[in-house]
Amino acid sequence: MIRIVIAEDQQMLRGALTSLLQLEEDIEVVAQVANGKDALDMIEHHQPDICLLDIEIPMMTGLQVAAQIRHRQWPCKIMIVTTFARPGYLQKATEMQVDGYLLKDEPIDTLVDAIRKVMKGEKVISPELAVALFQHEENPLTEREREVLRLVKQGKSTRQIAQVLFLTTGTIRNYLSAAIQKMEANSRQQAIIKAEEKGWI
Template sequence: MRVVIAEDQGMLRGALAQLLEMEADIEVTGEALDGHEALDLVIRQKPDLLIADIEMPGMSGLDVAEQLKKQQESCKVVIVTTFARPGYLERAMKAGVSGYILKDEPIDQLIAHLRRIMEGSSYISPELAKTLFFSSENPLSGREVGVLREAKAGRDTRQISERLHLSRGTVRNYLSTAIQKLDVRTRQEAVQKATNKGWI
């Protein structure tokens, strides 16, 4: 099993790589500290499996999974996370990830899950699956999600309009409807609430 690990915390990434390398049937072929590097490694190395954190600079693990699905890469993706956010799990399922696992699972269990995933199974930590079962549905449209993601990155209305090729008035409208749907008062509150729910 050839594996790439994407994790922005160096100590955690190194420790996981060492533990996986101790297994006779696992080879860690690359380590990435952000989503862009992870995507590049997977496209170049064609590993069997990518283990990716969600929260990484530039591109999240979910962004990488979505790109790999779009590019029809055969690499299986396992997301490891500390965040039990229903929107994240929803995105992960749509991106076709094979595993969605809590970081605090024991390493022997993680390795067992990886082996089963390579045999064609999939696995979601029960605590994470529970959050989706009891979650509310994302009320935001795709455009509203895109605008809020840009706002989350600190971009103002002009910058958002340029990046998304929309007029400033249209951007303001999307922000306004997102604020109304999320029942908050400001774009900052909208970004915060949508982030906490895992919708952006």
Template structure:
């Protein structure tokens, strides 16, 4: 019996996945979660064989939960399900040695088959994503530039970012200017948009 946990913030999709998977003789759902924090608590408690994680969830993303699983050396196999074919997300998943990375529009039997394959030691990536992996662009931003753009994305001003990161406003403006140059855009808003689309922030 393969013990599964499912984390998906869309209740309808989560319920549909659970209903269909429970019909399989070799699959058992040990719990469900509507956000990343709930998912992590569930994984710590139940230690499932496979955890299915949505990539974009409140509190913790699927990739952040996956990083915690790896940090704690839990044997849980990780399946990321996403609507986003972003190279940055996929590369981060590969760096974490995630066993499966699937698009949400895959047929349910493909998903169920992928669960069984990763339990046998295989890795499964949606075919549409394989090309994305080979065409992956390297993130030109350094860690500090990424942090600054993330704060801009969440609506923080230069002054507020300066206080949060304990850096001068001039230094923050310098990081933003470098980010704009590296991303070949004209404004900080365009830099945030492009970095977000690429899955770099």
């Protein structure tokens, strides 16, 4: 029996997915949750064979849950499901050596087949997502620019970032300005969103 934990914040989709998978004689959904924190708790509690994680779930993203599974060296295989073919997400998932990466609009038969393949030790990826990976762009941001954007994302002000990095506020503004320009963004927040989507921070 293949034991699965599902993490998906859309209740209707989560329920439908659970019901359809339960129809398979060799699959059992041992837990279904709506956020990343609960997913981690349920994976620790049930020790499933596979966790099926949506990327954009509250509290902890699917990728953050995957990172914790790898860090704790749990044997659970990781399958990511997503609505968007974003190269940044796929790049991070590849770096974490997830076992499956599928688009949500795949037929249920494709998902069931992928689950069985993953259990046999195979890696599975949706063709559209594979194309996105090959279109991966080079990161134009310097390490310092990435560092500054990450600190802004944490909610730190220009002055606080200057203190953390032992630089002047003027220098921090210059790094931010350069990063915003490279991201072709209108604000620091938009630059962060774009950089995250591409997997650059």
